[in-house]
Amino acid sequence: MxxxxxxxxxxxxxxxxxxxxxxxxxxxxxxxxxxxxxxxxxxxxxxxxxxxxxxxxxxxxxxxxxxxxxxxxxxxxxxxxxxxxxxxxxxxxxxxxxxxxxxxxxxxxxxxxxxxxxxxxxxxxxxxxxxxxxxxxxxxxxxxxxxxxxxxxxxxxxxxxxxxxxxxxxxxxxxxxxxxxxxxxxxxxxxxWTPVSPSALPVENVQELVSHLLKANNPLVVTSYLGKKEAAVEELVKLAEKLAIPVFESVPQTMNFPADHPMHVGYQWNEDKQHPVLAKADVILAIDSDVPWIPVKNKPSEDAVIYYIDADPLKEDMPLWYIPSRRFHQADSLTALKQINLALEKESPDESLVSARREQITAFHSEMKEAVKNAEQLNRDIITPEYLTACVREVMDDNTIILNEAITNYGVVTSHIGATRPGSYFSSGAGSLGWNGGAALGMKLAHPDKTVISLTGDGSYLFSVPSVVHTMAEQYETPFLTIIYNNFGWNAPKHSTLGVHPEGIAKQSNQFWINFNPNSQLAKVAEAAGNAYAEVVEEPGRVKGALETALTHVKNGRSAVLDVRIPKV
CATH class of the missing domain: 3.40.50.970 (Thiamin diphosphate (ThDP)-binding fold, Pyr/PP domains)
Structure with a gap:
């Protein structure tokens, strides 16, 4: 019937x-x-x-x-x-x-x-x-x-x-x-029944934006999810190289700009610090970014000229949202960048200005990368998140997809993985924890030829319902590697409390109500439910070997979970 x-x-x-x-x-x-x-x-x-x-x-x-x-x-x-x-x-x-x-x-x-x-x-x-x-x-x-x-x-x-x-x-x-x-x-x-065609910038506004970029002493691009379209990354690289414009990634959901490009000036999550390039910028193109900056921590100068381009520039589903932008354009980022780059082909930039800026930003990029490298050094006593992430970067190859739900280590993962290829890095793009496990399954189904590595906090690992994730992974032959940045609790509520009450009662009493059962064997959940390879890693010298062993299991068709013990919250 x-x-x-x-x-x-x-x-x-x-x-x-x-x-x-x-x-x-x-x-x-x-x-x-x-x-x-x-x-x-x-x-x-x-x-x-x-x-x-x-x-x-x-x-x-x-x-x-x-x-x-x-x-x-x-x-x-x-x-x-x-x-x-x-x-x-x-x-x-x-x-x-x-x-x-x-x-x-x-x-x-x-x-x-x-x-x-x-x-x-x-x-x-x-x-x-x-x-x-x-x-x-x-x-x-x-x-x-x-x-x-x-x-x-x-x-x-x-x-x-x-x-x-x-x-x-x-x-x-x-x-x-x-x-x-x-x-x-x-x-x-x-x-x-095809989707609505991508929107473009109004023709009369393209030249206005291009003129401001050409005249700017310190232009800047800020983005979060432009990399949803791989071709948009290519267009952004083209723009950055043409005018020596630095690119800053705020709360990145995807790989938006190659981390090894000399015009890349870093990432920002919840870090309580002002980014110097953002502070100095006189013209800012914020494109595909819900939260280009957090004003109480990190914001542009009051004199900066801001252009905002997004498929949803009004954020009607965010009751409180505003930025002081000169223009708000509802446009597709790929289409808009093509328009901007096409208009620039007819222009003659001030080469002395561009050259000086290129030298300055390249130097900033080099110093930033050196600081990242220095933070990765092996500590014989503890496994630092920076060292752990650097080890992941060393064992992964160009066929790897990284998922980042490391929460208070979001910034560590983005900086030390340093993604360079479109489609190689993702975060959930929102605020409900536990995305990592199911998302890894979905990505492995989409690309069985890829190696999927999920980097997660212990809290977000538990939120992912790992028993279900791993019974599905075994049933549908979608093996992937999970690495738990296990600090035995929720570090985020502690950060939030200290951000509002830096010298409050909770700090004085060192009681934040965030600690988990220290005897929990988190990786064993995956082993019991889905026959995953499970290992606890507590010694810094064991990290690389454990990663290599786990990846061998994954490439042989068996999921693996490494419960890596980093300093406790």
């Missing part, structure tokens, strides 16, 4: 969805029937990845889309499964990652009037007034499937919205009777 569920699954296939990360429940009998029927007939549909926890399912879809730009499907169980997506839907929404989430809904009949009518007690408890409202603050679009006659149109519209800039997750729900409904097949031409 051809049902609404059959049409729904076909629409996902037509739209190019490769995987459905699924946590099935009592609302999905028709979907299960359709999937089994398709399998028996060798009918091609997206592959189902059974996901024992919804947070991991969403994080995996997030990671896959981050790496490929292609949204995947997530299927969860009514409002309970929707709520169990938890912080993972926050991450996808804030990081502007396209994902389609589908949830069933409790049946709307109870006396057998229709196929799928209520037949389990849970159907009454799971019937809520506004299931879609759970997701409304975290999705670009939500709707209810009411009939199989237009379900394909709803799926294609949802994915069109999801993939259009600013990208983000979308949510569909359907009650059991609707998904069981017999219907007729509808043919859809997916080429008629």
């Amino acid at each position: 051809y049902t609404t569920s059959t049409a729904f699954l076909e629409a996902l296939q037509e739209a190019g969805v490769s995987y459905i990360f699924a946590n099935f429940g009592s609302d999905h009998p028709a979907i299960i029937e359709s999937l089994t029927d398709a399998a028996n007939k060798n009918k091609e549909l997206p592959k189902v990845i059974i996901s024992p926890h919804e947070f991991v399912a969403m994080s995996a879809a997030h990671g896959y889309a981050q790496l490929t730009g292609e949204p995947q499907g997530v299927i969860v169980h009514v409002e309970c499964g929707t709520q169990n997506l938890g912080g993972a839907i926050h991450n996808a929404f804030k990081a502007k990652v396209p994902v389609l989430v589908y949830a069933g809904a409790s049946p709307y009949t109870q006396e057998g009037e229709l196929t799928g009518s209520r037949n389990e007690f849970i159907h009454w408890y799971q019937d809520v007034n506004d299931q879609r409202g759970i997701m409304r603050g975290y999705t670009k679009y939500d709707n209810e499937i009411r009939t199989g006659k237009n379900v394909k149109q709803l799926v294609h519209r949802s994915l069109q919205i999801s993939k259009s800039e600013p990208q983000g997750p979308v949510y569909l729900m359907g009650p059991r009777e609707t998904m069981e409904e017999e219907t007729e097949r509808v043919e859809i031409d997916s080429s008629l």
Whole structure:
């Protein structure tokens, strides 16, 4: 029988969805029937990845889309499964990652009037007034499937919205009777449902921006996620080299600019320090950055001329957000940079000014890299985060993808990994911890040929639901390496408390309520659940050897987790 569920699954296939990360429940009998029927007939549909926890399912879809730009499907169980997506839907929404989430809904009949009518007690408890409202603050679009006659149109519209800039997750729900409904097949031409075309800078404003860049003594580019498009990185390098413009990465979600390029002037996370290049800048191009700086810690001068370019320049989903920009442009970064570079081809920069600036920024870059190198020196007594990250950099190759959820060591990882290739480095792009495990699964599914290394704090490792992550990794043959920067607690709340109360009671008492059980064997969770190789590393001299052993296991098809003990919080 051809049902609404059959049409729904076909629409996902037509739209190019490769995987459905699924946590099935009592609302999905028709979907299960359709999937089994398709399998028996060798009918091609997206592959189902059974996901024992919804947070991991969403994080995996997030990671896959981050790496490929292609949204995947997530299927969860009514409002309970929707709520169990938890912080993972926050991450996808804030990081502007396209994902389609589908949830069933409790049946709307109870006396057998229709196929799928209520037949389990849970159907009454799971019937809520506004299931879609759970997701409304975290999705670009939500709707209810009411009939199989237009379900394909709803799926294609949802994915069109999801993939259009600013990208983000979308949510569909359907009650059991609707998904069981017999219907007729509808043919859809997916080429008629493409995302909205990228926006460009207004022609009259391109020259204004270019003129300011040409006249600037100390121009600067600030970015966070421009590297979502690899071609945009190339255009940014071209601009930086043409005018000797330094590039500063604030809260980087991707590799946005090669760390070894002489115009790269570093990264900033929550460090309580003013960046000297930002302070000195007289013209700033902030492009693809939600948080280009934190004003109470690090900001440009009041006289700086700022241009802001982003797919979402108003940040309407951030109630408090503003920067003093001369112009706000809603534009695609790749398109905008092409326009700027094209306009510069007709200009003649002041070569003496450019040359002097190139020499100055190159010297700053060299000093910065020397400081990074000095911080990596081996300490015979403790494993420092800097040394650990440097060892990871030394054992990885050009076929490696780094995931960074090291939280209070975010800055250490970005600086000491020093990513140089687009698509080789990612952070979650948002604030809900635990993205690392599911995202590593999704990225490995997207690129089985790549080596995926997840660098995580012990807190964010626990948030990732590692038991689920690693049972899935073994089941679906997606081995990756996890390195836990284990300081036995949440360092972030301590930093936050000291940031507000530097000499407060908590500091005087040295009590921050952040310490974890020191006897926990975190890597053993992965070993028990997913047959991962597990090792605790406590001696600095063992770090490189342990990394090499773990990578050997990963390349032989077995996940590995290294619980590396760094100084306690």
